[in-house]
Amino acid sequence: MTRSALRLGIDLGTSAIKAVAIDDAGTAVASSDSPYPTHADLPGQAEQEPSHWLQAAATAVGNIGSQLGPAWPAKLASIGLTGQLPTLVCLGENGALGRAIAWTDSRADQWATERLDRDRRRHFYRQTGMPIDGRYLAPMFQFHWQARRSVVRRILSAKDFLCFALTGRAVTDPSTAAGYGVYGIADKRWDPALCAFWELDPQFLPEIAPANTIAGPLNAAGSRLLGLPEGLPVFVGAADSVAGALAMGGLAEGSVSIVMGSSTIVIATGREALLDPEARYLLTPHALEGWYGREMDLLSTGTGFRWLCGLLGWNAEQFEVRAQRSPPGANGLCFSPYLAGGEQGALWNPALRGVLHGLTLQHDPADIARAFLEGVYFEIRRCLDVLSDSSPAGSDRSGAIVLSGHAAENPGLMRMLADVLDRPVRCFTHRSPSAIGAALLGFGNDAGSLATTTAQTAARAEPGPAASAYDRLYRRYLGLFPRIAEAPSDGSEVR
Template sequence: MYLGIDLGTSGVKALLMDDAQQVVASATAALTVQQPKPLWSEQDPADWIAATDQALLALKDKAGQALAAVKGIGLSGQMHGATLLDAADQVLRPCILWNDVRSHAEAAALDADPQFRAISGNIVFPGFTAPKLAWVRENEPEVFDKVAKVLLPKDYLRLWLTGAHVSEMSDAAGTAWLDVGGRCWSTDLLDASGMRADQMPDLIEGSAASGGLRAELAQRWGIATGTVVAGGAGDNAASAIGLGTIGAGDGFVSLGTSGVVFAATDSYLPKAESAVHAFCHAIPDTWHQMGVILSAASALGWFAGITGRSASDLSAAIGTEVQAPTAVTFLPYLSGERTPHNDAMLQGSFTGLIHAAQTEDLTRAVIEGVTFALKENLIALQSAGGRVDALLAVGGGARSPYWLQLIATVLNIPVHIAADGDYGAAFGAARLGMLAQSGADPQSVCLRPAIEREYAPQTQLTDAFESAFDRFQSLRSAIKMT
């Protein structure tokens, strides 16, 4: 048996996988996000521990004695969060999350230093970890002076699980402190942002062992003391491991809180000016490219809250057959935007509203707007040398046949749905636990799932959606200029 633990933004998921990679059971526990000021997004790391314990106890109730057979544990988690610890490993302030953009000025200042893009291969985005520390230094100096360690969210869970300060390549690549090509911390980038190498955790590959499970937790959950805990991965790299997206040409589209177009690469392919992320993958000698939009399924969730209906009800009301684009245009920038615009202040809007517009028209406009933003990501990724032959769809939005058919049509690329199963980040984390315990070849473990359905582009709608995409880009450009 192998255990995967995924620390998401909205909850923790624990998944138990057997030696044949069949999911035995899973359990979740919810988390909430605090937004005390505009542009801020925070969580208390103590809530992560409580939710993980809750999920593991629920899994124990479901799986019973099966947890005693766990041989390896893998971790996955939301990326970029700044968890600040003092010399006694006490949390100094709430964690500043990936979708917190308060540090946009600090990010721009670091990005103006050419060595950041040259060494990290990426723009310094406001959501990355380094500008968050620059913001703390300027605004909370009494906190900054006490910082002994900076951990990413899943790595704080690791500290609780094992007592070790360890991170791995895929998550560390999103800090703006990693030499992504060299797969090591960059002392030059740390120095340039006022940080020290001793404030960083040790680095390993995601498929390597980081430590063993502490006796107290092992006894509580019915798992053997010292069970190996793998390095793990950032959430998108973990999803890629779960989907077998590890070879050049493999890709997926994620429709979760954020939206992602992900392409695995067998070499390091940075092009920072495209705003495409060039990150290490969770297995050795492998990298990936990633375009990220900050509001995807969460945009539909926002509109559902406005209308007083559920997102599933809104999706059901528009049917399953893709229609020509609506006259209403939605810009999905509810939290600013990352790829390809790198603009924390970009805002969302509806344009083209008339008396005849119905709820269904606005629902379609929201889904179309997010899809157009994903198309911009694919264009940027291709400009950076990325290649995807087809996209596996994952995330909550992937339950909508309409949306998947729309993505295939607008992006002009086949979209696949995997056969019934759980191939998300927690499953990928469990696979990394298997790799860390067994030392197996990743190619033999990280297999692609069987495909249940393919959505092919609806070419008869190509011209109509190209015209709507041009309108989308024009409106966004006009807003950026004002």
């Protein structure tokens, strides 16, 4: 590899393709994104056109070329992939069969809840590391495709579909395989018993290979789509959560990455495969073999932010400025941010809904805005408390916390988060950590060491005087919105 070599990372995200080119030192030299729509005409529906993903990938990579000049393809050494998870694509004889069912689709939630009693959920968690619900690929496939399964030849996640389109090979990695709901985390293979439970023919599933290995050369169709040389190595890639964590913190025991996008991903990196007795987090294979991520996902925090901006008639900057005019505690207002219809953070219950508690005639829009942000940050703290309590060091709170996303660019929001967490927070300097992580995987066996030495963080926010007040406010919040012990079969709330 020459000093001029570049690596391309492509992140097939929830709402857009993000592409990043990095140099051989791991530094981003160009980036672009291209959005696509989500179809949500029915209650709980969230579907996307795989063809839109491919068009967006072509646009984003084309924009990279515009930034780097016509000679850049000759400098490109590899392509790495990552993507939203779990999102279901069904393939037939001639490609994708209709729309993909996105991970935000909730239509299978109630059906899956009725099939999974407490003992079965615990058994599945021990086998997979996943608190299985209706948003994993196997139950999604049975719920949505049972009557049409005869035309299906393969099921793939979004990232694996992109890999298939570029190489012709149906392959996944362990971190993405976990999102299928039938991957045995101890055996590191598809579990026949779990496949049988969901009536899923194992022949529908892709093969499994390490994320930092080559899936295949870029095929002719992929070359035409991206405008890149045919034969370029395409790496298998990893789930967006662990790819982002790899870029933000490398492989460091106890480090915690917080990725704030359409949802918020909280993931702690470690070498031990630690299951939680209460199944409050996902145990997922990390981007590289021998490492694991303990992951908790807060649904639709970014989507909820945009929704609330629309309700209040503000843009993002106005929202953030006005929210900070309200004092800590939002004048007694509390906002539980369960706006996606359910939650998968520390609570893991599809019955949860958003609640605005304590509203009076004296409150103004700034209070509502601050209460929403504090609610998201309180839920992040709840996740960190779980990860800390279940860590090998017990209640150790010394691991680094790195934040990415829009909040990382706002010093006031960074300080608010540090106050709520009562811990220092560092910001990641690039807005596409998962795409950078995907590009790093293109370094193969050197991916881990390079990521650990090149993680790009800048500003650091320290807890301030408001931290003590937030400790009291957090305890109050937990009392108002406690953990739900178990989601009942009828979907109602039980406290």
